[in-house]
Amino acid sequence: MTKKDGLYLDEYMPRSELVVERVCVEGPRFPVIDFHTHLGSLTDGEETEVRERIARHVDQLQAIGVEHVVNQAMRWGNELIGLLKTLAPWADFFTTFGGVDISQLDEPGFPDMVEDSLKRGVDLGMRGVKIWKNVSLGMKDRSGRHIPIDDPRLTPIWDTAARLDLPVLMHIADPVAFFRPVDRFNERFEELQHHPDWSFCSPELFEFEELMEQQERLIKNNPNTVFIIAHMGSYGENLGFVGECLDKYPNMHVDMAARLAELGRQPYTARKFFERYQDRILFATDCFPSWLEHMKYYEFLETWNEYFDYSSSGVPGQGRWKVYGIGLDDGILEKVYNLNAKRLLES
Numbered sequence: 001m002t003k004k005d006g007l008y009l010d011e012y013m014p015r016s017e018l019v020v021e022r023v024c025v026e027g028p029r030f031p032v033i034d035f036h037t038h039l040g041s042l043t044d045g046e047e048t049e050v051r052e053r054i055a056r057h058v059d060q061l062q063a064i065g066v067e068h069v070v071n072q073a074m075r076w077g078n079e080l081i082g083l084l085k086t087l088a089p090w091a092d093f094f095t096t097f098g099g100v101d102i103s104q105l106d107e108p109g110f111p112d113m114v115e116d117s118l119k120r121g122v123d124l125g126m127r128g129v130k131i132w133k134n135v136s137l138g139m140k141d142r143s144g145r146h147i148p149i150d151d152p153r154l155t156p157i158w159d160t161a162a163r164l165d166l167p168v169l170m171h172i173a174d175p176v177a178f179f180r181p182v183d184r185f186n187e188r189f190e191e192l193q194h195h196p197d198w199s200f201c202s203p204e205l206f207e208f209e210e211l212m213e214q215q216e217r218l219i220k221n222n223p224n225t226v227f228i229i230a231h232m233g234s235y236g237e238n239l240g241f242v243g244e245c246l247d248k249y250p251n252m253h254v255d256m257a258a259r260l261a262e263l264g265r266q267p268y269t270a271r272k273f274f275e276r277y278q279d280r281i282l283f284a285t286d287c288f289p290s291w292l293e294h295m296k297y298y299e300f301l302e303t304w305n306e307y308f309d310y311s312s313s314g315v316p317g318q319g320r321w322k323v324y325g326i327g328l329d330d331g332i333l334e335k336v337y338n339l340n341a342k343r344l345l346e347s
């Protein structure tokens with residue numbers, strides 16, 4: 001196609017002419033615990049500067065109705081000590097989940113190392129474990145093989161977490177389209193064009209379906225460990241699958257971080273899912289405080305608004321579609337916004 005025949009995809013920005021009632025949302029109906037956030041580099045640097053930055057960050061979150069956040073830090077050892085020290089003045093506002101040094105997986109002392117590391121973390125105030133997708137989609141063991149997430153060598157982590165009452169938040173996969181060829185049939189084509197490194201379509205890596213099998217075995221084989229599978233149980237595109245797993249495994253929970261676009265394009269299915277699994281879903285965004293972005297989450301959960309943008313950027317980042325609210329009742333909203341999180345954090 002030549003330019004004179006039409007528009008390039010990235011130039012196409014249609015404006016909706018739909019005229020429907022739209023309820024304006026200016027905050028959440030209940031105080032919010034955001035279960036999946038990252039402070040990232042906010043905590044790095046000169047002490048006074050860091051303190052000011054964090055104080056500002058907390059103010060911004062409180063202004064948009066967030067009363068508490070879980071900082072998924074993935075740090076251990078001295079880095080974790082430093083982080084918890086930095087956050088100590090806001091101990092009521094931040095809960096921190098720490099990581100485990102999985103690069104030592106093949107060392108004979110790995111189980112003891114895990115136990116020591118997690119115990120030390122708990123003594124310092126760590127309240128959970130975060131495992132990132134670098135394990136399932138990046139790391140290799142000593143023999144050069146990728147590590148399945150249900151690998152028995154990882155069991156000491158799940159056992160120790162269960163013993164220490166630490167919930168484990170796992171980010172295992174990514175959107176299914178990231179595992180498919182980046183071609184004209186890919187529903188996340190534009191996003192993958194902008195971020196080619198987000199594609200996991202490679203014969204070297206586990207396929208999405210393999211990861212889901214590993215995920216299910218992990219949860220099944222470790223019934224005493226509380227797992228929170230991030231990003232709608234890794235499979236927001238298939239809530240039927242996620243629901244079946246939740247039915248089978250009472251130790252499984254999900255967070256909704258960064259899956260507003262996914263949920264909002266299937267409002268009937270999503271509403272049924274939230275009704276049925278209202279005790280197992282955690283509010284989460286995975287994003288920095290932003291009035292515009294957070295209001296979209298609240299709008300989705302609380303209203304019946306139709307066909308609205310799920311993000312404030314010109315071309316929506318996760319695909320060219322709009323979303324619909326699911327008008328949840330107060331009882332469900334309060335559980336999703338904070339009661340489910342409180343229960344997990346207090347256990």
Ligand SMILES: [Zn+2]
Pocket residue numbers: 036037038072171286
């Ligand atoms: Zn995250």
